[in-house]
Amino acid sequence: MADTLLDQLSTMTTVVADSGDLDAIRRFSPSDATTNPSLILQAAQQPSRRQRLAEIARQATDIDAALDAVAVEIGSEISALVPGYVSTEVSAQLSFDREATLNKARSLIERYAQHGVGPERILIKVAATWEGIQAARVLEREGIQTNLTLLFGMAQARACADAGVTLISPFVGRILDWHKANKPDADFSGDRDPGVQSVRGIYEYYKSHGFETIVMGASFRSAQQVIALAGCDRLTISPALLGELAEGNGILERKLSPQGAETNAPEPQGETDFRWALNEDAMATEKLAEGIRKFMADQRSLEKLLGELRNN
Known part of the structure; x- marks a missing residue:
């Protein structure tokens, strides 16, 4: 029997589950798993978790502590199912507060340690704002690995590489969403997909300059977008699309491969240059702000629960 598309993809890319659903993770056996406030909310709403959530809520000193306890408990359960990284996100409310992000990240790592999960297994997810990236720079020096999320453009990618972050999650589907909304009659199929083009550009920039930061494409709308990025370091994929790939057949062509590094690394990007470049990119500016708002809305729903x- 020929290998499925998912089997073939796994030979050239580390497959990551974009889910907090333990059953889905067991089914697809990914190397890593990522969570975010939206996925934690979905997991927390499962009826089988209600009794345990009530215990956590009553034992916690406040709702903020309960939120952290829930995220770490679900993350710890996931860590027993995957051999690699588990990503856990810092509250979106802290996206513009460097010091608060640092404190929250350290606290999450301490909570994981209490569950017997070491820092080498955890990626602390932080929004790729200037403050978030600078917090990640400090955390990496402390041995706390980071995943910079809500990344939509090269300005963010450059700053993350300069900060030495472990991994970035450039979004694909949300970039396509923005372009479709602004140009509803345009053809964005295949290689014209601006989300795919963005991740390819970031990947090529990193590899050509010898940056060690892992590129993990995220936020996919279709299996075709995943296939278009075959060969990327990592791809974090929803259970629905993992299932589609697991049932798909045919020859999967590798699209991305590391290139030889240049001898001279680019000049670091300062805060003023970063903010100006981000401001000039309307899509990245709007989607970053929208992503922070959406994650915070789901966090508030979990707080209410x-x-x-x-x-x-």
Whole structure:
């Protein structure tokens, strides 16, 4: 029997589950798993978790502590199912606060340690704002590995490489969403997909300059977008698309391969240059702000759920 598309993809790219669903993770056996406030909310709403969530909510000193306890407990369960990294996100509310991000990241690592999960297994997810990237720079020096998320453009990617972050999650689907909304009659199929083009450009920039930061494409709308990035360091994929790839057949062509590094690394990007370049990129500016708002909305929904369980 011929290898499925997922089997073939796994030979050239590290496959990551974009899910907090333990059953889906067991089914597809990915190398890593990523979570975010939206995925934690989905996992927390499962009826089988209600009793445990109520216990956590009542034992915690406040709702903020309960949120962290839930995220780390689910992350710890996932860590027993995957051999590699588990990503856990810092609250989106801290996206513009460097010091608060640092404190929250350290606290999450301490919580994982209490569950017997070492820092080498965890990636702390931080929004790729200037403050988030600079917090990641400090955390990496402390031995806390980071995953910079909500990344939509080269300005963010350059700053992350300069900060020495472990991994970035450039988004694909949300970039396509923006371009479709602004140019509804344009053809974005195949190689015209601006989300795919963005990740390819970042990957090529990193490899050509010898940056060690891992590029993990994220936020896919279709299996075709995944296939178009075959060969990228990592791809984090939803259970629905993992299932589609697991049932798909045919020859999967490698699209991305590392290139030889140049001898001279580019000049570091300062804060003023970063902010100006991000400002000039309307899509990246709008999608970063929107992503932070959406993650925070889901966090508030989880806060409400935990508050109700705490008071019952």
